[in-house]
Amino acid sequence: MPEAFRHESRKKSMTNKEKYINCFTQALEVPAEGVEKLEYQGVESWDSVGHMSLVAALEDAFGIQMDTDDIVDLSSFEKGIAIMKKYGVEI
Amino acid sequence: MGLDLLRGKVAVVTGAHRGIGLAILERFVQCGADVRVVNRRADPAFSERCRALEQEHGVRISECFADFEDEAQVKDAARALCAMKPAPDILVNNVGIAGSTMMFTMTKMEAVRRSFEVNLFSAIALTQALSRQMMRQKRGSIIFLSSSAAFDGGAGIDYSASKAAVIGAARRMAVELGKFGIRVNALAPGLTRTDMGAVTSQADQAQAASRAVLGRIAEPSEIADAAAFLASDLSRFVTGQVLRVDGGILR
Numbered sequence: 001m002p003e004a005f006r007h008e009s010r011k012k013s014m015t016n017k018e019k020y021i022n023c024f025t026q027a028l029e030v031p032a033e034g035v036e037k038l039e040y041q042g043v044e045s046w047d048s049v050g051h052m053s054l055v056a057a058l059e060d061a062f063g064i065q066m067d068t069d070d071i072v073d074l075s076s077f078e079k080g081i082a083i084m085k086k087y088g089v090e091i
Numbered sequence: 092m093g094l095d096l097l098r099g100k101v102a103v104v105t106g107a108h109r110g111i112g113l114a115i116l117e118r119f120v121q122c123g124a125d126v127r128v129v130n131r132r133a134d135p136a137f138s139e140r141c142r143a144l145e146q147e148h149g150v151r152i153s154e155c156f157a158d159f160e161d162e163a164q165v166k167d168a169a170r171a172l173c174a175m176k177p178a179p180d181i182l183v184n185n186v187g188i189a190g191s192t193m194m195f196t197m198t199k200m201e202a203v204r205r206s207f208e209v210n211l212f213s214a215i216a217l218t219q220a221l222s223r224q225m226m227r228q229k230r231g232s233i234i235f236l237s238s239s240a241a242f243d244g245g246a247g248i249d250y251s252a253s254k255a256a257v258i259g260a261a262r263r264m265a266v267e268l269g270k271f272g273i274r275v276n277a278l279a280p281g282l283t284r285t286d287m288g289a290v291t292s293q294a295d296q297a298q299a300a301s302r303a304v305l306g307r308i309a310e311p312s313e314i315a316d317a318a319a320f321l322a323s324d325l326s327r328f329v330t331g332q333v334l335r336v337d338g339g340i341l342r
Contacts (some may be wrong), residue, residue, distance in 0.1 A: 056226065065170055
């Protein structure tokens with residue numbers, strides 16, 4: 001199986017929780033360990049630019065369009081789970 | 092002018108039903124852009140004009156609608172635009188109203204708020220949504236329509252103040268969006284031959300023309316040409332600027 005195809009099919013088989021964590025690790029370039037404790041500006045990469053990268057990653061991963069109010073409210077990993085629920089995404 | 096300056100680009104233009112907005116729509120499609128317009132309401136004659144422009148220039152024009160005084164409707168329009176693929180390369184925040192021609196001491200705050208809602212707040216809301224798509228692409232050109240009135244106070248308090256505020260908003264956005272490869276500029280037209288301009292008395296129009304070193308007021312197509320420049324890669328190193336298109340009001 002070609003590598004690119006294997007990668008895509010693995011993405012499809014991921015749980016929502018795995019996808020959610022993936023968004024943080026990739027957008028903010030942080031390891032998965034400790035990701036659940038992350039808060040806005042708690043690490044250097046989660047600044048305003050990182051925040052918009054994270055929002056883009058979440059929107060792409062779950063096929064949603066976040067409202068500005070929710071983008072502002074996305075202040076932590078935990079808070080994000082509640083926000084995702086508003087868009088019908090159970091983490 | 093068929094320069095293909097914007098071939099392959101997608102533009103969003105607000106308030107394209109008439110005046111400067113219509114001229115921008117026409118110039119952009121002549122330059123090869125697909126255009127998504129956001130107008131206040133549907134108009135069969137306008138739609139027919141769009142179909143003719145599509146045929147003539149081999150582009151696509153789509154329409155959506157919003158009452159720009161209603162934040163919820165502007166957000167709905169923004170959501171609809173964000174759902175369209177591909178994402179836009181260009182946003183022209185053109186829609187505007189000029190409410191009061193009275194002295195500011197006789198202008199109701201309601202009229203001032205209404206102009207700010209349309210001229211500034213709706214543009215900020217739309218730009219918030221669409222700039223996020225541009226951020227992903229790492230490119231984009233956003234153009235705000237200010238006015239010479241922002242500099243010389245040449246209109247009612249609501250218009251002059253809201254068009255000055257537009258410049259502040261554009262400059263701040265230029266600062267924040269530059270790192271994403273997105274340019275933000277403003278156009279400041281002088282008095283222009285449009286329906287809005289026509290509410291100005293003949294005497295005031297003559298005075299406006301006499302203040303410009305070119306000795307006349309602007310045609311909408313001349314503002315549209317400046318918009319095409321700011322939208323295109325010809326202005327790729329221009330951001331955070333206000334381009335006055337006023338025939339040279341120098342004193």
